[in-house]
Amino acid sequence: IRKLKEWGITYNPSQLLRIMERDYGIIETVYRSATQRWWRFSDITAVKEAIRYFEGDNEDLIEDPEHYVLSLQIDVIDIDRLLNEVKAMYSKSRLSVAEKNRIKQIVVEELPTIAKVMKEAQKYENRYKDFIRKCVFLMKLIGELLRKMRLGSTSSYVLEAKNVAVERLRESG
Structure with missing residues (x-):
């Protein structure tokens, strides 16, 4: 959360992460404790493709x-x-x-x-x-x-x- 505040993001991302995990399956929980929770991307290549597409680099999208x-x-x-x-x-x-x-x-x-x-x-x-x-x-x-x-x-x-x-x-x- 500190890093997010440094970037100017002032909200708690836990709800966004929950939606990304449960509704879209973009990320999955790999570790969970009382104070920490770690995620990883389910399909990193799909995430990279989506980022490239939204940044305008979609020439070789397919x-x-x-x-x-x-x-x-x-x-x-x-x-x-x-x-x-x-x-x-x-x-x-x-x-x-x-x-x-x-x-x-x-x-x-x-x-x-x-x-x-x-x-x-x-x-x-x-x-x-x-x-x-x-x-x-x-x-x-x-x-x-x-x-x-x-x-x-x-x-x-x-x-x-x-x-x-x-x-x-x-x-x-």
Whole structure:
């Protein structure tokens, strides 16, 4: 904090560091005690690229085109929006027909793409570990939703069969 004050920065950077660590994954804690906390950059080359870009030296920004395209694909997928949508459906006791159709659409149309991008992201595991973790959680959640849908339809079918059997017993008895 002394160095920051020498540079003219007068606020405590702990909240900024927390956001950089938890929300963006730019840094990670390597040591923590009661009086000290040390961080390191998760991907120093990405930080250097970002600094160069914002300083105007972005001529050779795309050194690895595959890596760049992967970053674009991850941005386009918008895993957070999809996760929120699936979590909302998972929390419901019963799903509407539209929600069931949406789950089918996600499984058939979106999950294959997400799986391919996730597999590619695993090559750069440290850089995309948050995305990978969210993808795994999304897939497990959708698996649970599908089980819930099957059990729900099976249990309603069994319930209907029991009701028919009870009515027949009443009619015959």
